[in-house]
Amino acid sequence: METSRARLGPRAAQVDWVVADVTHWRPDRRFDVWHDRALFHFLTEPAQRDGYRAALRQATAPGAWLVVATFAADGPERCSGLPVRRYDGPGLVAEFGGDFAPHDVWRDAHRSPGGVLQPFTWAVMRRR
Numbered sequence: 465m466e467t468s469r470a471r472l473g474p475r476a477a478q479v480d481w482v483v484a485d486v487t488h489w490r491p492d493r494r495f496d497v498w499h500d501r502a503l504f505h506f507l508t509e510p511a512q513r514d515g516y517r518a519a520l521r522q523a524t525a526p527g528a529w530l531v532v533a534t535f536a537a538d539g540p541e542r543c544s545g546l547p548v549r550r551y552d553g554p555g556l557v558a559e560f561g562g563d564f565a566p567h568d569v570w571r572d573a574h575r576s577p578g579g580v581l582q583p584f585t586w587a588v589m590r591r592r
């Protein structure tokens with residue numbers, strides 16, 4: 465976050481920076497877009513995913529967009545030394561299917577900072 469803040473320079477003042485555990489975060493405003501690359505796959509316990517969805521529900525209104533990317537079903541089993549839960553497209557959509565309708569789902573190969581190719585599942589969904 466400090467790196468991003470420094471990179472933005474004076475424009476960093478235009479960003480609301482929040483430090484929180486998303487599984488317990490309860491936002492006090494709503495957003496048109498929720499974008500998550502490579503966080504959701506760290507939530508290996510059902511209660512963590514329930515907490516994440518509660519934050520997401522509170523942060524969005526009908527019509528809001530959800531963009532989420534996780535390691536694919538054949539992606540790495542760990543990230544930053546931590547275990548992850550991996551998803552194929554239907555599995556990722558099912559995590560949010562009650563509240564969000566799928567708009568686009570695809571697979572991508574992400575090159576990590578270390579140069580390793582990592583299969584990802586991406587989903588774009590819209591809140592019902």
Ligand SMILES: C[S@@+](CC[C@H](N)C(=O)[O-])C[C@H]1O[C@@H](n2cnc3c(N)ncnc32)[C@H](O)[C@@H]1O
Pocket residue numbers: 484485486487500501502503506543
């Ligand atoms: C692999 S990094 C991805 C960072 C960035 N989204 C990207 O795609 O380059 C995972 C990020 O998720 C954050 N993270 C993991 N669990 C979290 C949680 N429960 N609440 C908030 N952030 C979390 C970590 O601190 C880390 O910044």
